[in-house]
Amino acid sequence: MPGDPDGCPKADPVVDQVGANLTRLAGDLSRIGIALSGGGDSTALMHLAHRWAGGRQLFAATVDHGLRPEAAQEAHEAHQAASRLGIPHATLLWRRDTKAGNLMAAARDARLRLLSGWARRNDLEAVLLGHTIDDQAETILMRLARGSGVDGMAGMAEIRGAFGMRWVRPMLGVSRSELRDWLMGQGIGWIEDPSNENDDYDRVRIRKAIGLLDLPARQLAQSAANMAMARDALQDFAAQIAKGANAALGSLQLSLTSFRRAPLEIRRRLLVAGLRFVSGADYPPRREAILHALVALNTAPRITLDGVIVEPRGDLLRFIREPAAAARADEALPDEAGAAIWDERWRVSGLLPGQVVRALGHGPLPELNWRASGLGRDEAAATPGIWRGDSLVAAPLLKAHRQIGVTPLRELPEFTALLYTH
Numbered sequence: 424m425p426g427d428p429d430g431c432p433k434a435d436p437v438v439d440q441v442g443a444n445l446t447r448l449a450g451d452l453s454r455i456g457i458a459l460s461g462g463g464d465s466t467a468l469m470h471l472a473h474r475w476a477g478g479r480q481l482f483a484a485t486v487d488h489g490l491r492p493e494a495a496q497e498a499h500e501a502h503q504a505a506s507r508l509g510i511p512h513a514t515l516l517w518r519r520d521t522k523a524g525n526l527m528a529a530a531r532d533a534r535l536r537l538l539s540g541w542a543r544r545n546d547l548e549a550v551l552l553g554h555t556i557d558d559q560a561e562t563i564l565m566r567l568a569r570g571s572g573v574d575g576m577a578g579m580a581e582i583r584g585a586f587g588m589r590w591v592r593p594m595l596g597v598s599r600s601e602l603r604d605w606l607m608g609q610g611i612g613w614i615e616d617p618s619n620e621n622d623d624y625d626r627v628r629i630r631k632a633i634g635l636l637d638l639p640a641r642q643l644a645q646s647a648a649n650m651a652m653a654r655d656a657l658q659d660f661a662a663q664i665a666k667g668a669n670a671a672l673g674s675l676q677l678s679l680t681s682f683r684r685a686p687l688e689i690r691r692r693l694l695v696a697g698l699r700f701v702s703g704a705d706y707p708p709r710r711e712a713i714l715h716a717l718v719a720l721n722t723a724p725r726i727t728l729d730g731v732i733v734e735p736r737g738d739l740l741r742f743i744r745e746p747a748a749a750a751r752a753d754e755a756l757p758d759e760a761g762a763a764i765w766d767e768r769w770r771v772s773g774l775l776p777g778q779v780v781r782a783l784g785h786g787p788l789p790e791l792n793w794r795a796s797g798l799g800r801d802e803a804a805a806t807p808g809i810w811r812g813d814s815l816v817a818a819p820l821l822k823a824h825r826q827i828g829v830t831p832l833r834e835l836p837e838f839t840a841l842l843y844t845h
Contacts, residue, residue: 437597455472459483483511499514502514664681
């Protein structure tokens with residue numbers, strides 16, 4: 424690195440800032456992934472992470488969405504760039520569902536799911552994403568146009584948990600132009616994606632509008648930081664109202680009195696977290712559906728939303744799995760260890776070859792003395808049944824089985840964490 428006239432190393436603001444952020448956000452991790460598209464931002468992230476890593480192990484992966492004919496060659500170039508740094512690289516192919524409605528949203532989710540699966544297979548603790556302060560500004564304006572609330576206007580978080588993985592954004596304080604200047608100064612090339620100029624995409628139109636209006640990205644990002652502070656306060660308030668919640672066998676109970684006394688926004692947050700706790704959904708229902716459900720809860724004996732039944736009962740607000748939604752869940756086959764994950768809710772162990780897990784349903788309940796389990800009828804029908812063909816082998820949550828065990832994937836700490844999800 425060039426020095427100053429006194430012979431001291433010259434400071435590199437980009438290296439220093441991103442390195443400090445990596446230490447703060449991922450310094451305790453030893454195996455870290457990098458989402459590498461080959462564009463300027465992710466290429467800079469890979470090189471900056473490589474300088475910072477020390478003894479940490481880095482891995483990189485590129486998702487080929489197959490949306491452009493050049494994508495395969497670009498993935499190959501990304502592979503070569505990672506290999507030159509000694510970073511193991513994988514290319515992940517997306518098998519696109521041609522029925523997908525919003526192509527960009529489907530591609531985004533597919534990218535995260537593919538990267539998450541790759542990261543888990545390689546025992547990675549987190550995946551680094553190359554979003555910049557410009558991406559943050561664009562995100563804020565896109566969400567503003569969609570009528571987002573406080574959480575949406577808080578922008579992208581530096582650390583986020585989703586799809587079973589920890590996602591880290593260490594470059595949210597650095598601009599796109601600063602990264603490209605740094606790359607050119609280092610003699611490092613990158614790939615320019617022509618879709619970044621395609622006005623068919625919302626983000627491209629927003630990006631061009633920011634340039635045309637000369638909107639300051641840093642001030643927009645500061646607004647997001649201000650909204651994040653408000654979001655954090657609301658999350659803490661919701662957690663206070665949720666004190667005394669009880670989670671058992673995949674269901675949830677809140678104090679109905681506390682729920683009804685809370686402001687509308689807090690009730691909305693509690694309802695969203697309860698629905699996601701029971702269903703295991705990656706995303707909440709749409710805001711309009713949630714607000715409609717909150718109104719209905721004032722008079723209806725129960726509501727059903729997103730595969731979850733929500734019912735006031737006494738001084739409790741109960742969240743249970745909807746039997747019809749459980750019946751639609753794909754059956755789960757045992758792995759080599761005889762274990763399976765079913766309905767994104769249950770871990771089942773002790774299975775034998777030929778046995779599958781699917782919803783118990785209402786049919787077998789009269790023979791199982793389901794009332795003795797302490798579960799309601801619908802709650803019991805949504806529990807795991809162990810089947811061989813059309814024959815029920817076991818209903819381990821209603822009647823103990825000497826070999827087959829069932830545990831819920833989520834307990835009370837997971838519900839509390841959902842209140843703080845962003």
